[in-house]
Amino acid sequence: MTINVVVIDDHTLVREAVCRMIDSEPDLAVVGQAGGIAEGRTVLAQNLIHVLVVDVSMPDGSGLVLARAAREASPRLGIVVLTMHNDDETLLEALDLGASALVLKSAPSDEVIAAVRRAAVAPDAFMATGLAEALRRRDSSDKPRLTPREAEVLDRLVAGDSIAAVAKKLYMSESTVKTHVSKVYEKLGAHNRASAVMSALRLGLVKAESVGHARH
Structure with a gap:
């Protein structure tokens, strides 16, 4: 089965590189891409997809908000959050919204491809580098835990x-x-x-x- 993927990222060079990387794999296919939230909603509505690869910060909104809406519309959709933000807040928010993986933009290409494949077959099993440490830090904090x-x-x-x-x-x-x-x-x-x-x-x-x- 070919895994259909949509990539949403406002950085054109990054988006095109990710699309080429995914399309180079025989079992993966990019069926749509967008450079912002509004365009992304249209692309998602027009395509039958298995995995969404989405950036966190875009000029017209949050990729995490878009991902949450996509998850609510399609509970079995795999979601790979691609970000340059290596912090607990971003990681834990991706976990809480139901993403399948968080991958840094600095990660090797094979890590991105592995995350896409894993998200397609196990969309509810979150994977991210540093997850255990981030959870320990959150659990030791005395701040209220807001969703x-x-x-x-x-x-x-x-x-x-x-x-x-x-x-x-x-x-x-x-x-x-x-x-x-x-x-x-x-x-x-x-x-x-x-x-x-x-x-x-x-x-x-x-x-x-x-x-x-x-x-x-």
């Missing part, structure tokens, strides 16, 4: 977005946003947006420069 969705909602609340604006930007219903807000408040020991923002700042979950004017 990726809760962290996104917190970021939008801190920026001052209304519930309606958060729902629109994160492609959720307002009732779902309110549920996430309630969970965020509970984990931060907060009773309203202002106290949630203060708790998030104190715990280092957000940066002071990201705080906007709260709109309820």
